[in-house]
Amino acid sequence: MQLDVRINSPDCDSNIRSSIRYGESVSRTFGIDTSRMGEEELLAALGEIEQRRRVDYAREVAVLAALDGRTTAGRRGYRDVTALGREIVARLDQDGNPPTEHDLVRPARFLDWRDTRGGRLRGTFELDAETAALVTGLIEPRAKPHSSPEEPDRRSKHQRQGDASADMLRAAARCPDDGPTESGEPVTVMVSITPDDLKHGTGHGLLHGQESHSATQIRRIACDAYVVPALLGSTGEILNIGQKHRTIPLAIRRALILRDNGCTFPGYRRKPKQCQAHHVIFRANGGPTALHNLTLLYPYHHNLIHHTEWHIRIRNGLPEFIPPTFLDPERKPRRNLLHRQGMGAA
Numbered sequence: 001m002q003l004d005v006r007i008n009s010p011d012c013d014s015n016i017r018s019s020i021r022y023g024e025s026v027s028r029t030f031g032i033d034t035s036r037m038g039e040e041e042l043l044a045a046l047g048e049i050e051q052r053r054r055v056d057y058a059r060e061v062a063v064l065a066a067l068d069g070r071t072t073a074g075r076r077g078y079r080d081v082t083a084l085g086r087e088i089v090a091r092l093d094q095d096g097n098p099p100t101e102h103d104l105v106r107p108a109r110f111l112d113w114r115d116t117r118g119g120r121l122r123g124t125f126e127l128d129a130e131t132a133a134l135v136t137g138l139i140e141p142r143a144k145p146h147s148s149p150e151e152p153d154r155r156s157k158h159q160r161q162g163d164a165s166a167d168m169l170r171a172a173a174r175c176p177d178d179g180p181t182e183s184g185e186p187v188t189v190m191v192s193i194t195p196d197d198l199k200h201g202t203g204h205g206l207l208h209g210q211e212s213h214s215a216t217q218i219r220r221i222a223c224d225a226y227v228v229p230a231l232l233g234s235t236g237e238i239l240n241i242g243q244k245h246r247t248i249p250l251a252i253r254r255a256l257i258l259r260d261n262g263c264t265f266p267g268y269r270r271k272p273k274q275c276q277a278h279h280v281i282f283r284a285n286g287g288p289t290a291l292h293n294l295t296l297l298y299p300y301h302h303n304l305i306h307h308t309e310w311h312i313r314i315r316n317g318l319p320e321f322i323p324p325t326f327l328d329p330e331r332k333p334r335r336n337l338l339h340r341q342g343m344g345a346a
Contacts, residue, residue, distance in 0.1 A: 119213065139164045146268060155300075163300055167274060170299070193218050220306040223247065223278050247289060248277045256294050261339035264319045265301040269338050276302050280312045280319070295319040 109131060113123030127135060142164035147153040155163065193205030197215045205218040248256075256277060263270035275296040281287030292314055297305065304310055309324035313333070320333040 138168055142167050146270075166299065171273070216306060219282055219284050220302060223276065223283065223302070247283060248294070249289070252289065252291060252294070253277060255291050256296060259291065259317075260296040260319070262296060263298040263301060264295045264321075264336045264339075265297060265304075266321055266334040266336045267338070268298060268301070268336065270298040272296060274298055278302055278305060278312070280314055292317070 109125075109127050111123065111125040113121045116122050139161055143157070143160040145153040145155070145160065153160075193215060197205065204214055257272040260272070260275075262268075262272055263275050275298050277294050278297045279287045279289070280293050280295060283289065287293050295312060295314075305312060311322040313320050313322065315333070318335060320335055322331050322333055325331060
């Protein structure tokens with residue numbers, strides 16, 4: 001600390017005495033618990049603290065000198081300076097403020113949200129340090145930009161982090177053992193729509209019987225989901241419920257994974273477990289659930305196919321992507337060769 005803020009040893013002692021006078025506890029870094037000492041005992045302990053501080057100071061001088069050099073090595077942004085400051089603080093006060101008994105028993109975590117229009121959620125949250133490290137460790141690798149010559153990643157940082165959070169939730173919902181349940185069933189998004197609206201992509205449907213969503217959105221959901229046919233009366237009452245079945249049977253999904261080996265959108269390496277199965281000819285339009293009409297897509301690209309001018313076709317047993325005219329006026333078909341290269345190298 002003396003090296004970094006340019007104060008001398010007497011000033012350090014004065015600071016310690018001031019902390020004692022105003023009821024602040026001296027750090028436990030030096031192995032002395034001062035939280036329950038009286039003023040005289042604290043003053044007596046200063047000598048021992050000073051000796052230990054000199055040893056620790058000598059040990060850290062080289063490290064702090066290196067850190068000091070990093071602060072002057074070119075221009076540094078806010079995040080770099082913040083990270084460097086945290087590192088310096090961690091080295092100067094290696095124990096930090098000890099957590100209270102209440103913090104240990106009940107860590108400070110909360111999540112609050114409210115419904116907004118269109119079925120969206122908006123809210124705030126706060127996490128304790130341990131959970132925060134877990135969340136950032138899971139989200140940051142998934143939130144990196146995934147640009148390619150075919151389709152640059154135009155998402156903002158906040159959008160990428162939101163997509164990464166959605167990936168985490170989908171992974172949790174797919175977990176067969178530890179996943180959340182409702183009445184013993186895996187959590188399911190319930191969608192209601194008429195067959196005609198689903199087929200023609202017009203009209204709207206309801207999520208959980210409440211929020212209205214476009215038929216185009218529901219067609220994307222129906223690509224890879226459980227379907228429960230229901231017969232409704234003229235006033236919406238349920239007359240008959242069929243048996244739940246998966247739109248992509250397990251055997252076909254396994255064959256699809258073996259063929260595609262991940263997201264087939266050009267230039268991307270997303271793994272199969274992160275992808276959804278997409279019907280090239282929409283299922284609602286009579287497209288068969290067969291290998292020659294399916295491909296794996298990362299959710300971001302799945303949404304792209306359903307809502308933009310990108311198109312897919314199967315040629316020689318493999319998917320080809322036809323870009324919009326603003327990307328390629330000639331609309332030349334493109335393929336993802338990255339997974340093929342990986343298989344060849346193996």
